[in-house]
Amino acid sequence: MVDLRVDLGRGLCLANPVMPASGTFAEGLAKVIDLNGLGALVTKTITAELRGGNPTPRVAEVSNGMLNSIGIPSKGIDHFLDETLPFYRGFTAPLIVSISAPTVDDFARAAARLNVPGIAAIEANISCPNIEEDGKAFAMRPGTTEQAVAAMRKVTHLPLWAKLTPNTGDIAAVARAAEAAGADAVVVANTILAMTIDIETMRPTLGNIMGGLSGPAVKPITLRMTYQCARAVDIPVIGCGGIATASDAAEYLLAGARAVQVGTATFTRPGAMNEVIAGLMEYCRRKGFNSVAEVNGALNADLLTHDVMEAAQ
Amino acid sequence: MVDLRVDLGRGLCLANPVMPASGTFAEGLAKVIDLNGLGALVTKTITAELRGGNPTPRVAEVSNGMLNSIGIPSKGIDHFLDETLPFYRGFTAPLIVSISAPTVDDFARAAARLNVPGIAAIEANISCPNIEEDGKAFAMRPGTTEQAVAAMRKVTHLPLWAKLTPNTGDIAAVARAAEAAGADAVVVANTILAMTIDIETMRPTLGNIMGGLSGPAVKPITLRMTYQCARAVDIPVIGCGGIATASDAAEYLLAGARAVQVGTATFTRPGAMNEVIAGLMEYCRRKGFNSVAEVNGALNADLLTHDVMEAAQ
Amino acid sequence: MRQADTLGVAPPADPFSAQVADTVARVIVNDWVNAEYKLIELDAPGVAADAAAGQFFNIECPATGEDKPFFRRPMSTYAADPSAGRVQFLYKVAGAGTRGLATLIPGQTTRILGPLGMGFSLPETAKSIVVLGRGVGLATLAPLAELAQQRGVAVTALISARASEQVLSVERFRAAGAEVETVLDSDGTSDLGNVEAILRHLHAQGRADGFYTCGSNRLMLLMQRLSAELGIFGEVAMEQQMACGLGMCYCCVRNFTIDGETVSKRVCWDGPVFPLAEATSW
Amino acid sequence: MRQADTLGVAPPADPFSAQVADTVARVIVNDWVNAEYKLIELDAPGVAADAAAGQFFNIECPATGEDKPFFRRPMSTYAADPSAGRVQFLYKVAGAGTRGLATLIPGQTTRILGPLGMGFSLPETAKSIVVLGRGVGLATLAPLAELAQQRGVAVTALISARASEQVLSVERFRAAGAEVETVLDSDGTSDLGNVEAILRHLHAQGRADGFYTCGSNRLMLLMQRLSAELGIFGEVAMEQQMACGLGMCYCCVRNFTIDGETVSKRVCWDGPVFPLAEATSW
Numbered sequence A, B: 001m002v003d004l005r006v007d008l009g010r011g012l013c014l015a016n017p018v019m020p021a022s023g024t025f026a027e028g029l030a031k032v033i034d035l036n037g038l039g040a041l042v043t044k045t046i047t048a049e050l051r052g053g054n055p056t057p058r059v060a061e062v063s064n065g066m067l068n069s070i071g072i073p074s075k076g077i078d079h080f081l082d083e084t085l086p087f088y089r090g091f092t093a094p095l096i097v098s099i100s101a102p103t104v105d106d107f108a109r110a111a112a113r114l115n116v117p118g119i120a121a122i123e124a125n126i127s128c129p130n131i132e133e134d135g136k137a138f139a140m141r142p143g144t145t146e147q148a149v150a151a152m153r154k155v156t157h158l159p160l161w162a163k164l165t166p167n168t169g170d171i172a173a174v175a176r177a178a179e180a181a182g183a184d185a186v187v188v189a190n191t192i193l194a195m196t197i198d199i200e201t202m203r204p205t206l207g208n209i210m211g212g213l214s215g216p217a218v219k220p221i222t223l224r225m226t227y228q229c230a231r232a233v234d235i236p237v238i239g240c241g242g243i244a245t246a247s248d249a250a251e252y253l254l255a256g257a258r259a260v261q262v263g264t265a266t267f268t269r270p271g272a273m274n275e276v277i278a279g280l281m282e283y284c285r286r287k288g289f290n291s292v293a294e295v296n297g298a299l300n301a302d303l304l305t306h307d308v309m310e311a312a313q
Numbered sequence C, D: 001m002r003q004a005d006t007l008g009v010a011p012p013a014d015p016f017s018a019q020v021a022d023t024v025a026r027v028i029v030n031d032w033v034n035a036e037y038k039l040i041e042l043d044a045p046g047v048a049a050d051a052a053a054g055q056f057f058n059i060e061c062p063a064t065g066e067d068k069p070f071f072r073r074p075m076s077t078y079a080a081d082p083s084a085g086r087v088q089f090l091y092k093v094a095g096a097g098t099r100g101l102a103t104l105i106p107g108q109t110t111r112i113l114g115p116l117g118m119g120f121s122l123p124e125t126a127k128s129i130v131v132l133g134r135g136v137g138l139a140t141l142a143p144l145a146e147l148a149q150q151r152g153v154a155v156t157a158l159i160s161a162r163a164s165e166q167v168l169s170v171e172r173f174r175a176a177g178a179e180v181e182t183v184l185d186s187d188g189t190s191d192l193g194n195v196e197a198i199l200r201h202l203h204a205q206g207r208a209d210g211f212y213t214c215g216s217n218r219l220m221l222l223m224q225r226l227s228a229e230l231g232i233f234g235e236v237a238m239e240q241q242m243a244c245g246l247g248m249c250y251c252c253v254r255n256f257t258i259d260g261e262t263v264s265k266r267v268c269w270d271g272p273v274f275p276l277a278e279a280t281s282w
Ligand SMILES: Cc1cc2nc3c(=O)[nH]c(=O)nc-3n(C[C@H](O)[C@H](O)[C@H](O)COP(=O)(O)OP(=O)(O)OC[C@H]3O[C@@H](n4cnc5c(N)ncnc54)[C@H](O)[C@@H]3O)c2cc1C
Pocket: A061, B308, B309, B312, C056, C069, C071, C072, C073, C074, C075, C076, C077, C089, C090, C091, C092, C093, C094, C095, C096, C097, C098, C099, C136, C139, C140, C238, C239, C240, C241, C242, C272
């Protein structure tokens, strides 16, 4: 029997390393799969204030992936606590609440409001624009990352995860800043800013012009970032980006991720997370790992030449 | 008849906007297509000194793209001037020479050596590590970009293009720095740092662990960067990343690119550049553009809701 | 709250309790019905065939050559037969996804997620309804005619089309006992003035205590105006681009007007059928 | 400079002047020859069928379900018939690309880029050569036997395989007039000591004034040692992962030893056939 449990720090231990990515999961999935089979549940990002989201079209297909400019439509924290949280209290899988805010203080205020039963951890979506810094996302730079995380750390004893943006030149430095400020884990990463144009209408395909790229197309990029972050920090790294199969998840674990989030894949295959969990179990069994934790250390990344033809002889 | 000519500044006018991307083109292609049909020819990056390149495997397949860690194996500028340049002098298409160097001074020294007949422009591959700055690529930051470009500008009257890296948080700022330092154009962009792991061997697929992602998978990302740069600078932007068809090229032109480079597509389809040129001509004809230059201004990017179902009724 | 409830209609199923499955469905037939439309029939065991009128499925469309549809495509159930475990979709071959769907041959399988969304409701007081559709909208409205028949409600189906070649589903509506009237662009009968006259006439005859529409913004606006003026219960089935179909991604939102306020709703989750009074132009 | 030149052999074609085409080739047959290998024959008009022994093509492999090969796959010409405009490849179904290739059926087309690279050379003084191959290496060596036959050079083909089921191309070599000897892992005859004894014996008999090998690192090293010791002209056809096949990407490099120095060469451009003396272990 393979031990799938993972320890994400500050007392939070998941039954398995697979959970949804924020914004790609909601109550509706309970109609299709058993949510208690997941390692954790992660909400769509909520904000303190009411927000409307972006103009349509909000999504577009690209080769092996999608663009979205959903934005963060939110009914506010009150509505979440009153209307949504009770639904999730009906499940045993721990609930991670994703929050966002336009300023450091607002992040702290939002985090403080989540010290209520039924919430297992906070995921701070710091990939959103910081209105005090010219709209640049907090997670684009170590300094603003540190400020936002430190402010939240002061007001909550819940496990606090920082979700990083891939739209930065040095994600390892940002991860180190999050760690230094007291984050219990980093999630690597959010969507990559991208764009497509309809050459017939000569308009951007998205109503918002630009949007975030996700799905299999981004996997080699966010996997690299996961590897870089896992080497840079001691807190757990949660890998996210393009995971659709157990093989994808195993790549992330080998790269150093303690757990993974599955996003876009759930849209095209609602049972994707279940398949990933079953497949990881099978992979561990086949490769002789007693636990998924063992997969973390198994990468052989000595810089060395190896021959693609090896298997042939 | 559609006018395909494009003006790239400092007197350099191309017969059409399509050229190879550095490192994806060499003499061998002359055996398959007529090189004089291309807008320009662009060499693999050369360095002043001899360099060996990276361990194998140097490439890997990913979904809709490739990773490479070729590095910059180079026989040096002397060898280039003596052995390679004469070959290209036999063609009428202008030759762009891509150079790289580990320091600002070395960039200037390399650029200075290219003031010879048969070279139409210099493309400075500033996406390479700067050994004076802890190995961070010059083009990761505006400051180092400005230094490198300014140093080259002093020593050459040739058109000088700066090839930017997508591995940065604010590519528009880097483009502005290149413009301020005297670059005549920016090429947007080089490959995106990425990684894949073979879960059976538990080794990175590339001998060098990480490599650059290219091909259709990157197009939405580099297209977005092209759009951002074209709005940020007045010098021409040359779009590059995932272009395989005329439709891809048209997206870049609509996003504001004056010309485009085709890289990876030539590996899987050696005639790709010819197909792009023919297809662009056809696109212009169909949409009523008299010249490719007109395509640049045609994007309708007012932030507005448009309905995907429009065509249906 | 849905307008339907206030009229004392059987409330639609609780969105959380209804079951949805991602069914591996086997193709029985997939044939052209005219130059643009195909009808696909699928063997879909389990809950799939429980689909109610107005509900839809999110269908995996195979990649073919140049076309690589990444998202699934939403399609209304054109017919569902729980006893045989069969579902049918009538679809227009338009872009990458439907072109891929069109390549499926009998015996092949594809995944269909559903049944999804909130379907049509019939007021308990309704005796005679009018369905007004155009294009793919008719695929969505056809099962409503059968539902009405089961409930003993008379149906007048007003079918709008470019020309007679594009008229769809007439037999289907007739078989469900509907009175069918066709209006065409080709002979000018489809113009709004004429359609309005027909609707007013039906109402005057007492044959219109429910208005249902799908597939045309202009026709929706017309029905909306008349239903308000004449006090007729009304519903519209809306379309919007979808990714998940399950209320998770918020890409399928449209604006609705409720008590004078603009409210954004998810077409896949809150709809696709909405009170006509709340709809806004698209 | 290629060792071949120094021996007064007809110099291989200038790499720049030889023509290469990206041919849309139509499948004639694509059949299994044993449990692992398929033989594909393609109708390839134009320059494709001019392929010389040891040259190769870079072949577009179709995507199929889970397999989406992005690169083309390099394959040696197993046979080329310029008059009929046909080329054949013998390939092992191994991974994503060859699995895709294996799905092609007669009448379908795929693109083949070639002929590429520098093929085998026969010293003008050669009277009798030995070809030693294993696995897919035999596909590469087979055309050399025919080239030798045309030039009146006798051939001994030493075929190494796991067991008799994997022995490939015996008939092909025999038809080219070659003396065929088979050594197997299953009966121990393929061990290096025995192969060395056979090679020494052939040399002693005057039947080995050229050594050619492909498909096994160990066999290459053996032939390399013997060719140096016995002063025999030798060539090896190498493999390496390829993207462009045209000398552009530098992914297919291997190290070679020339005058004691390590030199990196592109297998697709400088090879795939190299002087045996220069090869290094892979
Ligand atoms: C609830 C619902 C029920 C539907 N029922 C039917 C039906 O029974 N028969 C039928 O023929 N069509 C129906 N449609 C429309 C159908 O979904 C589109 O025709 C189809 O998605 C077009 O896909 P495509 O790849 O052919 O077109 P493309 O234009 O290539 O699609 C590009 C993108 O736009 C989306 N899109 C394009 N047109 C529409 C549209 N009209 N509605 C929603 N998304 C669209 C696609 O899903 C895809 O994401 C329904 C739509 C909805 C929302």
